[in-house]
Amino acid sequence: MKRILSIYLDSFKGLSQAAWLLAIVMLINRMGSMVIPFLGLYMTQVLHFDIKQVGVVLMSYGFGSVCGSYIGGWLTDRIGSFKVQFGSLVLAAPLFLLIPHFKEVQSLSIMIFTLSLIFDAFRPANSVSVASYAKPENITRAFSLNRLAINLGFSIGPAVAGFLATISFNWIFYGNSFAVLCAAVIFFVFFHKREKRSDIKSKKEIIPENELPQKRRNPYTDLPFVLFNIFCCIFSFCFFQLITTLPLFYREVHHLNDHQIGFLLGWSGFVIVLLEMFIVHIAEKRFSLISTLVFGTFLCASSYAMLNFTGGLGWLYFTFFIFGLGEMLTLPFMATVSVNRSTPKTQGAYMGFNSLAFSAANIFSPLLGTSIVDSFGFKTLWWATALTLSATAIGFYLVLKWMK
Template identity: 75%
Template structure:
């Protein structure tokens, strides 16, 4: 027991102060994660949208995410990660406040597109910041620390959101706006001086010729990385059922209320908060990145098959535990593969392209999921998702040999 505790504590060592500060900002931001987990329920319960209309609006969320990821990466390489992150957080707050006033399929779809584009421009910029403040040997754990903050926030946000939605769905938008505003202020206070110092360093640094640099890669012409991103996109098509069809499954099949759904989704985040740094630390020392991604993807495949085992709410918690293990073994290492493939001048582009893979999945994941449910039911959706993830695990095995 002492040895395990020592390994757990050791998994946090070596991380920079800036990495911890970034995690704090992310925690505050994600504590307001109330809108997305309840968006499908909001549209069906408060706006009386049918399942296919829900899929269309969620598809707009995906299109916005694609645009935000691409533009966010492009802006990061040109203006720096600090400005992009601050602008994204600052603009997100008022956008969340006005979203409840858009109540038709068309107007809500447009608003969700804009909100998603602004919000997801933050992701590639934040990933570049995490990598820039981490030592090369600590990159995966730095990403894991950031995800730990995300999931700690996500374990709190949906739980609070469930209570607020019970009062009025409008309150989940107000709560998300407040969290984004507070995160923007804290981020500015933490990193403004550091940004000024970085700019001074760049101005006084000696100029080097391009011949002294490693040859720059273009992520959109990097064939092995493109294949890797396609697999990440397929993985994400399955993964994002978590926020599109799964809450509806809980409501319609298991008849859970908003409070119960919030606690169940919060449980997923809590698992990752407690175990991710520990599991990533062990995986880094005992497994290759290839084995880690393959095993993690297979865990996710198994968890989706388990949704077809109807054994009460307890089984849902067990399924989410298995899913959490898979998530911990995949997402941090995908970011590590991406940042290791990039060069100093293309980190924003590479992280933006990788974010693009996840964002593209946001377009098709809700549409595919809701249409499969509408035509064939939830059982077919879970078996199909499990099979696709198993095939993706095989794909990761072969493509990572080339990377």
């Protein structure tokens, strides 16, 4: 037991002060994660949209996320990550307050697109900051610490949102706006005068010491990286069922109330908060990046397949636990691949492309997911998702072998 505790504590050692400060900002920001997990329920219960209309609005979120990821990465390489992150937070806060005033499919879609574009410009800039402030040997753990903050916030946000939704769904928009504004203020205080590390290097597990020719340092012409991001997109296509169709599944099939759904969505984040740094620390030392990504993807596939087996509330919590383990072994290491593949002058573009891969899934994931449910039911959706993730695991294995 002492040995395990020692390893667990070691996983937090060596991280820079800036990495911890970035995590604090991210924690406050994600404690306001109330709108997106409950957006589908808001549209069906308050606005009385049918499931296809819900898919259309959520698809607009995906389009905005794609544009935001690209623009955020492009701007980061030109004006710096601080300005992009601060601007994103400041502009997003009032948009959350405006959304409840738009109640038609078309107008709400435009607002969600705008919000997503501005809010997701934050992501590639934040990833560049994490890599820039991290010590070279701790990049993956720095990303894990940032994700720990995200998931701790996400474990709190939906639980609070479930409570606020019983009062009025409008309160989840107010809460989200307040959290984003607080994050903007604290981010400015912490980082407006803080300098980054001047020499950014990383362990070259994915590429050899002699870097790729400079002409290939564009992420959009780096063929192995393009294929890697295609598989990241497919992975996230399945991953985002977590916040689109899964809450509807809990409501319609298992008849859970808002409180139960909120706590269940927060459970995965709570597991990740407890275990991710420990598991990433072990994975970095004991396993290759390739085997970690492949195994984590298979775990996510298994969790979706498990949803088709009967069980009570405890079974749903267990499936989410398995999904959380898979998430811990995939997402931090995907970011590490992107950082290691880039050069200091193209980090924004590389991280932006990787963020874009996740954002692109948001375009069709909600619409296709809800359409499959509408036509064939949840059981078909979960089997299809599990099979797709299994194929993605094989794809990761092949493309990372090629990179290495």
